[in-house]
Amino acid sequence: xxxxxxxxxxxxxxxxxxxxxxxxxxxxxxxxxxxxxxxxxxxxxxxxxxxxxxxxxxxxxxxxxxxxxxxxxxxxxxxxxxxxxxxxxxxxxxxxxxxxxxxxxxxxxxxxxxxxxxxxxxxxxxxxxxxxxxxxxxxxxxxxxxxxxxxxxxxxxxxxxxxxxxxxxxxxxxxxxxxxxxxxxxxxxxxxxxxxxxxxxxxxxxxxxxxxxxxxxxxxxxxxxxxxxxxxxxxxxxxxxxxxxxxxxxxxxxxxxxxxxxxxxxxxxxxxxxxxxxxxxxxxxxxxxxxxxxxxxxxxxxxxxxxxxxxxxxxxxxxxxxxxxxxxxxxxxxxxxxxxxxxxxxxxxxxxxxxxxxxxxxxxxxxxxxxxxxxxxxxxxxxxxxxxxxxxxxxxxxxxxxxxxxxxxxxxxxxxxxxxxxxxxxxxxxxxxxxxxxxxxxxxxxxxxxxxxxxxxxxxxxxxxxxxxxxxxxxxxxxxxxxxxxxxxxxxxxxxxxxxxxxxxxxxxxxxxxxxxxxxxxxxxxxxxxxxxxxxxxxxxxxxxxxxxxxxxxxxxxxxxxxxxxxxxxxxxxxxxxxxxxxxxxxxxxxx
Ligand SMILES: Cc1cc2nc3c(=O)[nH]c(=O)nc-3n(C[C@H](O)[C@H](O)[C@H](O)COP(=O)(O)OP(=O)(O)OC[C@H]3O[C@@H](n4cnc5c(N)ncnc54)[C@H](O)[C@@H]3O)c2cc1C
Numbered sequence: 001x002x003x004x005x006x007x008x009x010x011x012x013x014x015x016x017x018x019x020x021x022x023x024x025x026x027x028x029x030x031x032x033x034x035x036x037x038x039x040x041x042x043x044x045x046x047x048x049x050x051x052x053x054x055x056x057x058x059x060x061x062x063x064x065x066x067x068x069x070x071x072x073x074x075x076x077x078x079x080x081x082x083x084x085x086x087x088x089x090x091x092x093x094x095x096x097x098x099x100x101x102x103x104x105x106x107x108x109x110x111x112x113x114x115x116x117x118x119x120x121x122x123x124x125x126x127x128x129x130x131x132x133x134x135x136x137x138x139x140x141x142x143x144x145x146x147x148x149x150x151x152x153x154x155x156x157x158x159x160x161x162x163x164x165x166x167x168x169x170x171x172x173x174x175x176x177x178x179x180x181x182x183x184x185x186x187x188x189x190x191x192x193x194x195x196x197x198x199x200x201x202x203x204x205x206x207x208x209x210x211x212x213x214x215x216x217x218x219x220x221x222x223x224x225x226x227x228x229x230x231x232x233x234x235x236x237x238x239x240x241x242x243x244x245x246x247x248x249x250x251x252x253x254x255x256x257x258x259x260x261x262x263x264x265x266x267x268x269x270x271x272x273x274x275x276x277x278x279x280x281x282x283x284x285x286x287x288x289x290x291x292x293x294x295x296x297x298x299x300x301x302x303x304x305x306x307x308x309x310x311x312x313x314x315x316x317x318x319x320x321x322x323x324x325x326x327x328x329x330x331x332x333x334x335x336x337x338x339x340x341x342x343x344x345x346x347x348x349x350x351x352x353x354x355x356x357x358x359x360x361x362x363x364x365x366x367x368x369x370x371x372x373x374x375x376x377x378x379x380x381x382x383x384x385x386x387x388x389x390x391x392x393x394x395x396x397x398x399x400x401x402x403x404x405x406x407x408x409x410x411x412x413x414x415x416x417x418x419x420x421x422x423x424x425x426x427x428x429x430x431x432x433x434x435x436x437x438x439x440x441x442x443x444x445x446x447x448x449x450x451x452x453x454x455x456x457x458x459x460x461x462x463x464x465x466x467x468x469x470x471x472x473x474x475x476x477x478x479x480x481x482x483x484x485x486x487x488x489x490x491x492x493x494x495x496x497x498x499x500x501x502x503x504x505x506x507x508x509x510x511x512x513x514x515x516x517x518x519x520x521x522x523x524x525x526x527x528x529x530x531x532x533x534x535x536x537x538x539x540x541x542x543x544x545x546x547x548x549x550x551x552x553x554x555x556x557x558x559x560x561x562x563x564x565x566x567x568x569x570x571x572x573x574x575x576x577x578x579x580x581x582x583x584x585x586x587x588x589x590x591x592x
Contacts, residue, residue: 060260091156122260133160188273199264227285257428311408396523485561
């Protein structure tokens with residue numbers, strides 16, 4: 001098993017040249033912060049991820065989690081990792097300074113998260129959900145709740161969870177039945193939530209559950225759902241955790257991967273009802289929870305990139321080391337990296353990873369402007385762009401991680417299929433990513449319906465237009481292959497968009513049958529376009545990019561153009577197929 005070496009050069013490159021950190025640092029909220037300060041933070045984060053977190057990845061997978069007595073036992077090594085993580089301030093990198101956060105740009109927190117997620121994806125869910133919850137509370141909670149809870153969550157002293165899913169309510173949150181009853185200035189919550197990530201443990205002094213529940217008499221469906229803050233330990237008069245609240249993890253799931261992350265069945269209100277506090281307005285809970293979910297969707301997309309990077313580093317090391325057969329030009333028996341087909345697989349991994357990073361960092365940069373932009377127009381524009389790109393980052397990066405981690409196994413041959421190299425763990429860990437935080441079918445529906453049809457394609461057209469303008473100006477001969485492939489991909493994406501706009505209004509099946517392929521088309525093309533944009537910028541003589549980095553970026557973009565971008569045509573053709581073809585066999589006929 002290899003260690004993890006954070007790809008800090010590519011991360012810094014994306015932050016500077018694709019996310020535009022110099023522009024972000026001109027925002028008033030970041031006055032006084034220098035780029036060099038941020039680079040130091042990232043270097044330290046890389047060391048922490050490499051030296052402290054990454055070595056616990058395999059142990060976490062092997063030990064798993066279990067309910068023990070009144071709590072949940074998690075892998076032993078995680079306690080020290082989390083203690084150091086919190087003490088060193090890593091939880092609070094992007095947090096609001098008004099609540100003890102460090103107040104660094106969100107794009108920097110995104111990069112530190114990438115490294116934590118790559119080092120140990122199962123552990124990373126604990127800090128990820130904690131900061132997602134902070135985001136929702138900051139946007140929707142009362143001043144009193146914020147004053148009581150937010151600083152403790154932002155600093156990581158207390159952890160947080162997201163409680164949506166119930167046995168009958170997975171994708172369909174309208175079916176939630178967890179009950180909330182008013183009890184003076186608070187509420188009593190009762191019901192069962194399933195699959196709750198890091199639902200219980202003893203790594204933090206308190207756990208703050210954000211819970212969706214229904215008040216008695218609330219309207220049916222999603223308009224009758226409210227959000228509550230339910231602490232594991234109720235606070236005593238001094239504001240410190242005291243008496244245990246009526247909420248418990250009753251079991252932990254046995255599952256395919258992320259064994260180090262406890263996936264809990266949570267029982268609220270077995271006795272008198274768990275005490276909870278309303279967040280935001282009654283019956284407006286789903287909108288509030290969407291703040292948390294959107295943040296988490298960007299985080300899960302990033303997990304797709306992260307687990308792919310770890311699988312790639314492992315496969316690369318194996319390919320350099322494993323000797324098999326002879327290859328023209330290599331003396332003696334050759335390390336398998338010299339076989340053209342192994343190189344193809346490594347390049348497929350690398351090119352898709354760099355495309356994921358290019359796309360997701362471009363999208364994540366919008367978070368800073370959406371929150372801190374100088375005027376309303378800039379903030380709204382950034383929010384629109386982020387909303388469009390979020391389901392693509394979540395859906396396409398996580399779908400891509402399935403192929404990349406599978407290639408990681410293939411490069412190892414039989415040693416990939418057996419557990420001891422660690423390649424299999426990455427494949428198993430990756431498999432949850434297209435499922436949780438809204439399955440990719442739901443991401444595709446969100447992208448197609450709400451984000452594209454909802455604005456008649458305007459924002460997506462704007463993205464395509466900006467990319468066309470950028471590449472029109474980049475006519476260097478060395479770039480021509482990569483750039484030509486991007487233009488061909490953009491043509492396919494526009495065709496798909498026009499087909500959707502033309503057909504969705506008249507054929508009720510069109511959006512549903514097209515949505516997955518449309519999301520994959522958009523991800524494949526935009527990932528490739530931002531990767532190629534990086535190649536153009538890396539070879540344009542920028543003083544902070546060394547020549548070797550620029551050449552490799554260009555070679556990677558050219559490979560993506562030759563091997564991945566042609567998939568755009570297949571996705572476009574599938575999305576534009578007659579919707580009736582998908583639905584031709586009636587549901588009843590599937591019965592055995
Ligand atoms: C390891 C793990 C961790 C999790 N962590 C959390 C957590 O912390 N908090 C939490 O609240 N939940 C969590 N979940 C739950 C997760 O978000 C749900 O599993 C997911 O939303 C899907 O719900 P479901 O499993 O009920 O599948 P279903 O909703 O039954 O879906 C089954 C299939 O039908 C498709 N489908 C369903 N409805 C539609 C539709 N409208 N359009 C198109 N296709 C559709 C889905 O795409 C999927 O392919 C976790 C799950 C797991 C396995």
